Amino acid sequence: MLSISAHFAIGQDLEPRSYANLPTGTNALALVYAYSKGNILTDPSKPIAGAEMKAHNLGFGYVRTFGLFQKLARVQFTIPYTFLSGKATINGRDTAAARNGFGDARIRVGINLFGSPALSPKEFRNYKQKTIFGISLVTSVPLGLYYKDKLINLGSNRWAFKPEVGISRRFRNFYAEAYAGIWFFTKNKSYLVNKLQEQEPVFSLQGHFNYYFKNQMWIGVNGNWFDGGETRVNEVPTGNLQDNWRIGATWSVPVNWQHSFKLQFHIGAFTNTGYDYNLVALSYQYVFF
Template structure:
């Protein structure tokens, strides 16, 4: 809508419940919707037994400025966005090492006020934002393990790589400045390292967003964007399996855009900080809460966000 069983082993159900409690941290939280190029994702490269499934629902709300294109005749832009996301994750054996595949589709309600060419205006958007699929592979410290083998697994140093693909299915109007979808494909290769130190986990990830062109920008223009480099770091403390607290930080640099070959000096140098809390309940359920905010921003990303995620897991 546009208005602006093996012998001597536990039964499978018991095994599933055991791992669900231990693995409540595996379902990494990704805030759906707008400005997701600078997401904060603690525990993204955690190991899990082969065949483990996670399904979840995420609700998020954000308030602030998410416009990064300085070429737009837009001022005083403030938006409130409500996001619902459906996510599925499956752990798999990737040539002997641990891997995960993930798919996510967000639905967004957005309302905002802004000045366009000096005139006050407001509007709303309701619809799907761009979907994402990804594959992550841990090539160090996280072998592919059966459920029985995983019971004795203890993380030390884990290193992995991932590829995220943004699929342009989101709502897009060729004649509008603000859209839920980007009308272009985007790809993010990333490397990540996680180090366990007792009950503490220290993580660092680095990646780069690579953007295809949008050749239907404001109907007749072509929008290009340079690569956007991202880093993020997380420090987590695990109180007990599934119950943990993390502080998060991220930085994005680059991403300058051009319209019909004219660059706009809108490159980003944006810092975000936040915290994430994971709480298991029952044997196969968990809740996550994440808060993050723009700490220092040059273009866009000057918004506050809250996300709440529910996870159900099974083997």
């Protein structure tokens, strides 16, 4: 089955099966609800301490597969709507905040270069996956709610791009995969009204190990590590996202070949700056040709 997750912060992607082989002409729609609690304010340039935030996130996703140079390619679109509330200490003062609105959208375009031919649904029935190698480009589109004079926002007011490579392998009922990518950011020229915010690239590495049952239900463990991202405001260094780890698990239950549900959670295993929060997500997926 396809896998679609809503994304709520740069770097914390934990999305299994991004490079798995599928029939061409596959469409998938997903609705996601996610609840997160903790320090979800991840921008190291913000003078925020002790953040205790709660976020109810509603996400919509769509995936379409197609053939390109006789290889399997796909395009994916996701966008979240977030209800955020909580308290934090800003410049030594306790404050409360609430934000409701859209977050930044994500567009992923990818192609499997090796081990994943473009197959029709009929041809796909006889396909046995071994090793797949693919590449993709993820683009974060700044559509999210952003107030120029506020520290806490749902959008980032800048574009971000992540070229990524991925490899996956099927071993009977086991499925293993790993992705490596680097986030690049454009400048935010309206940070706190008229300041210039810049951020160095963030390197991200994630891995997944899944087990499939006979009815196509599957469970998996997930891990993510990211590093870098030194941030500057008006050319003054203000912090980075050095050496952060997140771990989680996924459980996908098919109703039939068209309908499935997925439960996912992940937590901060080791955190230097931001990302010290827990998240649980439930999604419904509908597949059609």
